[in-house]
Every structure is written in C-alpha cells, then in structure tokens.
Amino acid sequence: MTSSLTVFDHLVLHPFAADLPGAWLRGLAACARPATWPVDTRLAREGSPADQFWLLESGTVELDFHVPGHGDVPFQRLGAGRLLGWSWLVPPYRWVCGARVLQQCGAIELRATAVRELAAADPEFGVALTTRVLTGAVHQLQTARQRVAERHGR
Numbered sequence: 001m002t003s004s005l006t007v008f009d010h011l012v013l014h015p016f017a018a019d020l021p022g023a024w025l026r027g028l029a030a031c032a033r034p035a036t037w038p039v040d041t042r043l044a045r046e047g048s049p050a051d052q053f054w055l056l057e058s059g060t061v062e063l064d065f066h067v068p069g070h071g072d073v074p075f076q077r078l079g080a081g082r083l084l085g086w087s088w089l090v091p092p093y094r095w096v097c098g099a100r101v102l103q104q105c106g107a108i109e110l111r112a113t114a115v116r117e118l119a120a121a122d123p124e125f126g127v128a129l130t131t132r133v134l135t136g137a138v139h140q141l142q143t144a145r146q147r148v149a150e151r152h153g154r
Contacts, residue, residue, distance in 0.1 A: 007032045010108050014055045015081045016132060024118075024125050031114035037101045044085065044099040051093075051112050053085030059105030063140075064098045072098055076144055083136040088112035 008029040011017040017025060035054065037043065044050070046066045060079050064072040075097075078084055084107070087095045093112065119126030 027118045032110045035107045035109040041101040044095040046098045050087035054107040057106045060103040062102045086133045086137045
C-alpha cells in the first residue's frame with residue numbers, strides 16, 4: 001500500500017468498495033489494515049478458520065484445493081482489483097480452498113468478525129456486502145468452469 005494514503009483512501013480506490021456510501025466505507029476502514037506478503041506466503045489453507053478476507057491491490061494469488069496424494073492443486077489466479085475470500089461470510093467460516101502468493105502482494109485486509117457485525121447492525125449494508133461477495137464468488141466459479149471446459153476441449 002502507498003504509505004501516504006489511509007485505509008479509507010484505499011477502499012475508495014478499490015473496485016469492490018469504491019462506490020459504497022462514505023459511512024459504510026468508514027465502517028469498513030475501521031475493520032481493515034494494509035497488508036503485504038512476499039512470494040510463497042500461504043494466506044489460507046482449505047478447512048482452516050476464515051478469519052479475514054482481502055481486497056487485492058497488487059500482485060498475484062493462486063487458489064488451490066488439497067487433493068490427497070497430489071498435494072495442493074491450483075485452479076485459479078487472482079490479481080489486483082479482486083476480492084480474495086468469501087468463506088468468512090458463511091458458517092462455519094472455514095476456507096473452502098487454499099490461497100498462496102505467487103507474486104508479491106499488497107492488499108487491504110479486513111477482519112471478518114468485525115465486518116459481519118457491521119452487516120448485522122445495518123441490514124442494508126449487509127445486503128450490499130453480500131451481493132458484492134457473491135458476485136465475486138460467481139465470477140470465480142465461471143472462470144474455473146471456463147478453464148475446465150478449455151482443458152477438456154469444449
């Protein structure tokens with residue numbers, strides 16, 4: 001993250017949050033902090049607690065599934081402007097896949113419990129947030145489906 005900008009400023013600039021009302025952005029900013037990771041950092045492991053999520057600003061993260069006998073099998077890459085993580089939104093709040101940094105990343109890290117509390121306190125915000133997260137999840141599933149189809153010549 002650029003040090004001269006606040007977390008609020010970064011939220012305003014990120015596609016996930018840019019058009020949210022100021023009060024909602026201030027609430028999210030109170031739940032957030034800047035984060036950076038070097039290559040090969042493991043951000044999430046399938047089945048582990050999903051305590052945070054990230055709005056990627058730079059770099060590349062690879063999503064993977066653990067396949068017994070084959071290790072962590074990658075299936076998708078995410079880059080700047082994307083939401084990383086949606087398992088934090090639905091009980092039991094466990095990662096459904098893993099995530100590893102491929103190219104040094106900068107992001108806005110949000111504490112899941114605090115964001116869920118904001119959403120519960122303001123149902124309108126909760127619906128807007130859930131819609132954005134689900135839109136990102138659907139995009140990820142469509143991309144994964146396309147890759148599977150390409151691999152199988154369809």
